[in-house]
Amino acid sequence: MKKSLDEHADRFSDHAADYDESQNSPEYRACADLVVAHANPQPDDVVLDLGTGTGAIAFGVAETAESVVGRDISDGMLEQAREKADAQGIENVEFGEGRFRDPGFEGNVDIVTSNFAMHHLADDEKREAIDAIAALEPRRIVLGDVMFFDEPNPEDPFYSPEVDDPATVGMLADAFTDAGYAITAVEMVSDQVGVLVAEQLD
Ligand SMILES: C[S@@+](CC[C@H](N)C(=O)[O-])C[C@H]1O[C@@H](n2cnc3c(N)ncnc32)[C@H](O)[C@@H]1O
Numbered sequence: 001m002k003k004s005l006d007e008h009a010d011r012f013s014d015h016a017a018d019y020d021e022s023q024n025s026p027e028y029r030a031c032a033d034l035v036v037a038h039a040n041p042q043p044d045d046v047v048l049d050l051g052t053g054t055g056a057i058a059f060g061v062a063e064t065a066e067s068v069v070g071r072d073i074s075d076g077m078l079e080q081a082r083e084k085a086d087a088q089g090i091e092n093v094e095f096g097e098g099r100f101r102d103p104g105f106e107g108n109v110d111i112v113t114s115n116f117a118m119h120h121l122a123d124d125e126k127r128e129a130i131d132a133i134a135a136l137e138p139r140r141i142v143l144g145d146v147m148f149f150d151e152p153n154p155e156d157p158f159y160s161p162e163v164d165d166p167a168t169v170g171m172l173a174d175a176f177t178d179a180g181y182a183i184t185a186v187e188m189v190s191d192q193v194g195v196l197v198a199e200q201l202d
Pocket of ligand 1: 005008009012023032050051052053054055056057071072073074077098099100101114115116117120121
């Protein structure tokens with residue numbers, strides 16, 4: 001990880017109030033839409049959204065899920081998410097502190113989602129995170145993120161090299177497979193942004 005968890009948390013808290021309006025790239029929107037579509041929760045499903053931020057994915061899946069648990073390290077982002085839930089009268093979402101490698105949720109989880117957050121971890125930490133998610137035994141994991149389908153063009157990075165640490169699609173797919181999941185869909189949004197869907201093996 002190129003910054004500590006506290007540094008990442010502070011960085012996001014400092015910009016939490018402006019976060020939503022800053023996320024207007026076609027890649028971000030397409031990725032978020034694909035994560036919600038692939039999560040596809042049923043009315044009795046509990047969804048855990050990691051790196052939930054201001055709740056873009058959490059609110060997207062809350063429409064059909066039984067309940068949604070959003071976890072993040074940034075107090076400022078979580079506060080924005082809670083304010084949105086209150087303002088919109090959405091009662092089946094709950095936001096609180098938690099991290100990829102220690103989600104801070106003990107209950108039954110059917111689907112885990114994450115969008116544009118895991119790339120803050122180094123590759124060995126991503127593996128630990130994927131193992132921690134698999135230990136919760138969700139039937140489906142949907143990961144949207146910056147990820148490399150090809151050698152990234154150094155002139156045109158869709159991320160900030162000083163703080164972000166994206167993985168290759170192959171590394172992520174191997175980590176899911178090693179954790180006992182099968183990759184059932186790969187969506188390429190651009191050569192640096194994609195969505196992986198992993199389903200629990202029987
Ligand atoms: C770019 S935002 C994405 C937020 C949201 N998922 C979305 O799609 O808009 C990344 C979020 O990941 C959170 N984050 C970074 N590292 C994390 C970690 N190790 N565990 C949990 N959340 C983390 C940050 O605090 C931030 O809110």
